[in-house]
Amino acid sequence: MKxxxxxxxxxxxxxQFSADMLDEIIVECELASDGAYTxxxxxxxxxxxxxxxxxxxxxxxxxxxxxxxxxxxLAKQFSVLFPSFFMSATNVFDxxxxxxxxxxxxxxxxxxxxxxxxxxxxxxxxxxxIMEYQSSRGFATLxxxxxxxxxxxxxxxxxxxKHHIDGNCHxxxxxxxx
Amino acid sequence: MTSEESQARIALLERRILREKTARAxxxxxxxxxxxxxxxxxxxxxxxxxxxxxxxxxxEQSPIIVLISDVRGIVEYVxxxxxxxxxxxxxxxxxKDIRSLGLLIDKEPMEGIxxxxxNKTIWRGDIRGLSQTKQAYRLKLSISPIIDEVxxxxxxxxxxxxxxxxxxxxxKIFHLAHHDxxxxxxxxxxxxxxxQQAISSSxxxxxxxxxxxxxxxxxxxxxxxxxxxxxxxxxxQVANRLSGIxxxxxxxxxxxxxxxxxVILTDIEDISFTALTAQAIVEILSLPYFIDEHELxxxxxxxxxxxxxxxxDANELIKNADIAMYHAKNNGRRNYSFFTEExxxxxxxxxxxxxxxxxxxxxxxxxxxxxxxxxxxxxxAFGLEALLRWNHPTLGFISPEKFIAIAEERGxxxxxxxxxxxxxxxxxxxxxxxTNVAIKMAINLSAKQIEDKRFIDDLKRAISQYNIDTTMIxxxxxxxxxxxDPAGSIATLSELRDLGFELSIDDFGTGYSSLAYLKHLPxxxxxxxxxxxxxxxxxxxxxxICKASISLSHDLGLRFVAExxxxxxxxxxxxxxxxxVLQGYYFCRPxxxxxxxxxxxxxxxxxx
Numbered sequence: 001m002k003x004x005x006x007x008x009x010x011x012x013x014x015x016q017f018s019a020d021m022l023d024e025i026i027v028e029c030e031l032a033s034d035g036a037y038t039x040x041x042x043x044x045x046x047x048x049x050x051x052x053x054x055x056x057x058x059x060x061x062x063x064x065x066x067x068x069x070x071x072x073x074l075a076k077q078f079s080v081l082f083p084s085f086f087m088s089a090t091n092v093f094d095x096x097x098x099x100x101x102x103x104x105x106x107x108x109x110x111x112x113x114x115x116x117x118x119x120x121x122x123x124x125x126x127x128x129x130i131m132e133y134q135s136s137r138g139f140a141t142l143x144x145x146x147x148x149x150x151x152x153x154x155x156x157x158x159x160x161x162k163h164h165i166d167g168n169c170h171x172x173x174x175x176x177x178x
Numbered sequence: 179m180t181s182e183e184s185q186a187r188i189a190l191l192e193r194r195i196l197r198e199k200t201a202r203a204x205x206x207x208x209x210x211x212x213x214x215x216x217x218x219x220x221x222x223x224x225x226x227x228x229x230x231x232x233x234x235x236x237x238e239q240s241p242i243i244v245l246i247s248d249v250r251g252i253v254e255y256v257x258x259x260x261x262x263x264x265x266x267x268x269x270x271x272x273x274k275d276i277r278s279l280g281l282l283i284d285k286e287p288m289e290g291i292x293x294x295x296x297n298k299t300i301w302r303g304d305i306r307g308l309s310q311t312k313q314a315y316r317l318k319l320s321i322s323p324i325i326d327e328v329x330x331x332x333x334x335x336x337x338x339x340x341x342x343x344x345x346x347x348x349x350k351i352f353h354l355a356h357h358d359x360x361x362x363x364x365x366x367x368x369x370x371x372x373x374q375q376a377i378s379s380s381x382x383x384x385x386x387x388x389x390x391x392x393x394x395x396x397x398x399x400x401x402x403x404x405x406x407x408x409x410x411x412x413x414x415q416v417a418n419r420l421s422g423i424x425x426x427x428x429x430x431x432x433x434x435x436x437x438x439x440x441v442i443l444t445d446i447e448d449i450s451f452t453a454l455t456a457q458a459i460v461e462i463l464s465l466p467y468f469i470d471e472h473e474l475x476x477x478x479x480x481x482x483x484x485x486x487x488x489x490x491d492a493n494e495l496i497k498n499a500d501i502a503m504y505h506a507k508n509n510g511r512r513n514y515s516f517f518t519e520e521x522x523x524x525x526x527x528x529x530x531x532x533x534x535x536x537x538x539x540x541x542x543x544x545x546x547x548x549x550x551x552x553x554x555x556x557x558x559a560f561g562l563e564a565l566l567r568w569n570h571p572t573l574g575f576i577s578p579e580k581f582i583a584i585a586e587e588r589g590x591x592x593x594x595x596x597x598x599x600x601x602x603x604x605x606x607x608x609x610x611x612x613t614n615v616a617i618k619m620a621i622n623l624s625a626k627q628i629e630d631k632r633f634i635d636d637l638k639r640a641i642s643q644y645n646i647d648t649t650m651i652x653x654x655x656x657x658x659x660x661x662x663d664p665a666g667s668i669a670t671l672s673e674l675r676d677l678g679f680e681l682s683i684d685d686f687g688t689g690y691s692s693l694a695y696l697k698h699l700p701x702x703x704x705x706x707x708x709x710x711x712x713x714x715x716x717x718x719x720x721x722x723i724c725k726a727s728i729s730l731s732h733d734l735g736l737r738f739v740a741e742x743x744x745x746x747x748x749x750x751x752x753x754x755x756x757x758x759v760l761q762g763y764y765f766c767r768p769x770x771x772x773x774x775x776x777x778x779x780x781x782x783x784x785x786x
Contacts, residue, residue, distance in 0.1 A: 023190050026197070036200030040208045 001048060001137070002114055003041035004081075005074070009048060010037060012073045013055060025054040042113060045137050064141050071145015072152070079153050092154045092175065093129045096147070097121055117143065129175045138168035147173060243317065243338035246324070249295075249331060251276045263340055265310035276336070280308040281317075290321055295331060298323050304341070316345045358433040360410055361417035369432035369440050373492040376430070376444045380485055383445075388452040389489075390441040391481040391499035392420075392459065395511045397437035399663070400474055411469045412476065413437065419462050423455065440496065449484060449516070456480050456514035464512055479507040480514035488517045501525050504587075532588045534570060535581055539593060544568050546601050548774035551620065551739065551761040552784070554753060560778040561652065561739075561759060563620040564602040565768045566594070586626055595627040596636055603644040605771055606651075615778050620652040620682065625659040628670050637677065648678030652703060656684045664695040675700040682739070687727065697734065703759075704731045708742025711762070715747045725755045732756070749786045 013022045026035030029050040033043050052070075056063040079086045085103050089095035096119075104116045117135035133143045144162060151158045161174040179187070237244050238257050246255040256271045264271075264280055277283050282305055283291075290301030300322040307315050317338040324333035356368035364372060373389060380387045394416060401409035413433065420431050420439060430442040441459070443452055464477040481503025489495035498517040506515035538544050544566060551561030568576045585591040599621060606619045627633055641648060653674055660667045660683055671681050682703035683696070687710055706727050714721040724740070731738035740752045743762030752760060764786075766777050 019194070020190065023193060027193065034197060034200060036197040036204060038201040038205035038208065040205055040212070041201075 001043055001045035002039075002111060003037050003043060004039040006037040006043055006048060007039045008074055008077050009051065009070055010035070011077075012070055013051075016069075017055075017059065021055070021058065025051050025058065029054050042111075045139075067139070067141040068145040068148075071142045071147075072149045073145075074142070075146045075149020075153065079149075086150075086153060092151050092156050092158055093123065095150055095154070096129055096131060096175065097123065127177045131173045131175065132165070133171045133173060134169065136169060140164075140168040140171035143171070144173065147175065151175075241340075243336070243340070245276065245336040245338070247276050247334050247336070249333065251334075253279070254333065259340075260338070263309065263315060264307065265313075280310065282306045282308070287319065287321070291334065294321050294323050294334065298325060298331065304345075305338075315340060315342045317341065361414055361433045363417050363420075363439070364430060364432035366432065366434040366440075369430065369434060369442065370492050370496075372430050372432075373440075373442055373495065376442055377485055377490075377492060377495075380444065385444075386446050386449075387442060387444040387485045388446060388449070389483050389485070389495045389499045390443070390452070390456060390459070390514075391483075391496065391503040392439040392441065392463075392478045393480075393503050393507065394437040394439075394463070395477045395479055395507070397476060400476060402663070402666075404469075404472060404474070408469050408472065408474070412467050412474060415467050415469070416463055416476075416478075419465075420459065423458050423462060434496075440499070452482060452484070453514075453516075456482060460512060460514055477512035478514075479503055479511045481506055481517065482514060483517040498522070498525075528584055528587070531576070531581060531584050532590070534573075535568070535585060535590060538568060538570070539590065539597065543571075544594075544597065545770065546598065546605065547768035547770060548605075549761060549768040550766045550774060550777050550781075551618075551759050552765055552781075553759055554757065554784065556616075557781070557783055558614070559616040559618070560781070561618040561620050561761070562774055562778070563654075563761065563768075564598060564605075564622075566598055567768070582624070586624060591624050591626045592630050592632075595624055596640075598622075599637065599640050600644075603640050603646050603651075607644045607646065609775055613775070613779055616650075617778065618650050618652055618680070620654055622654045622684065623659075625655075625662065628655065628659070628667075634673055634677075637674075641677065649680065652680040652682050654682040654684040654705065657686050657688060657707075660699060661695065664698075668695075668698055668700070672700050687723065693730075701736060703737040703739055704734075705739040705741055708762075711740050711742045711748055711752075712744075714751060715745065721751065724752065724757075728752075728755050728757055731758075746786050753784075753786070 010022055013025070029035075029047070031047045031050065033047060037043060052063050052066050055061070056066055059066075085098075085106075086095065088102070089098055100119050100121075107114055107116060115137075117133055117137070117139070119134075120132045122130040122132075131147075133140050140162070144160065147160055151160075157178045159176050159178060161176065163172040163174070164170075165172055240257060241259055243260040243263065244255070244257045245253060245260060247253045253271050253274055253276055256268060260266075261268060261271065266279055271279055284305075286303055287301075287305055290303055293299065294301050300320055302318075302320045305317050305319050307317055309315060318341045319336060319338045322335045322337070323331040324335055326332050356364060358365045376387050379385075394412075397409065397412070400412060416437075416439065417431070417433065420441065424431055424441055424443065426443075426445075428444040430444070432440045432442075434440050441455075443455060446452055459480060460478055464475070467474045467476065481499045481501060483489055483495045483499040483502060485495055488498045498521075501521055502515045502517040505521055506513050509515060545568070547565045547567045548562040549565060551563060553559040553561065566578055566582070568578070568581055570576050582591070582594075585594045602619050602621050606617060609617060640646070655667070655671075660671075675681060680703065681699075681701040682705055683699065683701050684705045685707045686704050687707045704727065706724060710720045710723050710727070712720075714724055728738045737758045738756075739759040739761060740748075740757050741761040743749050743752065743760045743764045745764055748762075749760055749764055766774070769777070
């Protein structure tokens with residue numbers, strides 16, 4: 001998993017909780033990388049899962065809620081760090097549709113080793129975009145948070161409904177305009 | 179803050195600094211690696227740009243035309259090869275529809291483009307084009323798709339080779355291969371194919387076609403007398419006249435041999451059209467030809483075979499038209515003849531006899547019979563005329579007139595003639611030690627034999643092989659052969675005379691001899707045709723002709739031979755009129771060698 005996810009996660013923990021909390025979870029998780037993340041590196045995604053679990057344990061906040069919140073945070077950060085992706089689409093549906101065909105293609109050019117989730121789309125209903133998330137890492141909740149973050153960016157009135165097909169590895173998201 | 183808290187804070191900060199340092203080192207290492215990759219990528223890119231520049235120059239200066247258009251056909255790139263050929267400038271070509279640049283992109287290339295779009299494959303074909311100055315050119319074209327990374331065709335690449343010259347040459351070669359260079363009509367090779375196609379088409383349409391085999395009479399003589407240049411000119415005029423007569427698109431003309439032409443009339447409804455056309459050809463080709471101040475006359479003999487009646491394929495039709503042509507020729511020339519079933523039967527019989535004759539020659543089953551000639555002034559000298567006989571195991575004796583005609587027609591006569599000469603020489607040589615009778619062997623020659631370039635050499639070989647005294651050989655040619663080409667005959671006969679042979683004119687009185695020429699022929703003997711002998715006892719005119727011929731012979735210093743003597747009265751009349759030699763059934767029929775030999779050895783005295 002790309003280092004930016006880890007550095008952003010750490011930033012979120014530090015800003016939302018405390019530097020001490022971040023230090024504690026890193027120390028207690030005994031991470032292979034020792035928590036020395038750089039945004040240009042690549043790290044084992046299990047470290048993120050370890051840290052989320054530890055944070056959940058320490059804060060008594062449900063891990064899924066934490067990951068969802070991290071998704072929101074990440075979407076916001078991405079819109080700051082990579083504005084062109086957001087500016088090339090004018091609405092949520094267009095942005096989502098450009099994920100596989102454009103954004104992930106560009107990400108792959110920058111990071112040939114990036115292992116990206118796969119999205120398939122059904123846009124036969126103009127008011128409802130169905131996105132199927134598939135990834136062996138099971139970060140459907142993170143994807144959920146990211147989607148919500150994107151909806152917030154475009155300030156549209158869209159609700160998301162999740163249907164788990166195979167746990168968190170294969171999930172169908174229905175983005176419905178209201 | 180307590181001391182413990184301070185220490186904990188310090189420891190946290192130290193851990194954090196350590197993590198930052200480690201991360202930084204890791205980032206630097208990654209960045210260094212990325213930088214190296216970037217350098218290498220840049221290096222590759224610079225090289226690629228340089229290669230691309232070279233390629234661009236190569237494409238730009240390539241003799242192959244390179245054009246790139248978008249999918250609508252709007253030209254985005256063109257190299258010099260195209261602007262040079264077409265006369266358009268780059269500015270006139272770029273951003274223009276490819277079909278507006280003089281390139282004839284019609285049905286076939288459009289279909290090609292459709293295939294390229296559908297199958298994403300290359301299409302190859304030939305197209306024509308017109309330069310800005312209206313010069314026509316021909317291109318060998320390949321259209322290939324340019325496909326983007328997601329598999330869509332964005333452009334078409336047109337590679338074209340200017341094959342104008344090549345095509346012109348190919349067409350020239352094709353024309354040369356399919357046409358007769360002298361007359362520009364089709365040649366034998368291509369007319370066969372055309373006829374075969376026409377037959378297939380007639381079969382489908384249930385229509386008729388006719389094949390006319392045309393042979394120009396006396397052409398060889400014109401060629402020999404006036405030379406090849408005049409002969410060629412005559413053939414060209416024949417071709418022109420034929421082209422003037424057979425003008426329909428469905429008529430095909432060919433020259434298939436020296437003076438042989440073939441006319442194929444397709445799409446005919448009845449044979450009267452063919453007959454009318456044939457009649458027109460006879461009349462028009464018989465009109466005089468004016469060449470180099472000569473007025474020459476020739477005429478056609480035409481044989482006609484019709485599809486489907488007279489043949490199922492091209493070879494059979496041509497063969498049967500040829501047979502009908504021979505029939506027309508034998509019927510007096512300057513006419514046409516349709517192939518008939520009777521002709522077919524005749525030809526089948528001839529074919530059969532030809533095969534049998536070939537096998538008889540191979541198996542040495544032909545025989546020479548000899549008919550004695552009585553020399554009236556010398557009872558110890560005889561002539562023996564060698565006569566070819568064919569006793570077929572199942573058909574019995576076949577008339578020499580019949581099989582010799584076949585041998586002449588089918589090209590066997592030369593070999594047959596050589597066999598006769600060899601056998602007669604050999605026989606004479608075998609007889610000599612056993613007799614003190616002087617034997618003069620008479621051998622008949624055919625026209626084809628003396629016309630053959632090998633004849634004199636073969637004759638010399640036989641003389642040497644059998645050690646023959648040529649003064650004891652009399653070579654006979656018929657009057658009609660001698661008079662066909664008197665000047666040529668004088669030359670050939672002189673050569674034979676130089677070898678020591680005696681020479682005789684056979685069948686005298688039947689061939690419209692020119693006495694002026696007769697005087698110049700280097701002959702020693704005149705042999706009167708048997709028709710004058712047959713009834714000389716009853717027919718006073720024949721008797722007078724005999725007498726006059728004997729007198730003429732003697733005046734010219736020639737020996738006179740009467741053949742066909744069958745009665746005592748005939749023999750006595752001829753003897754009393756100073757005939758020199760008698761030959762006929764009255765004395766002896768043509769008989770096998772042993773009998774002939776016995777006859778001359780047992781002959782005691784003239785008793786008539």
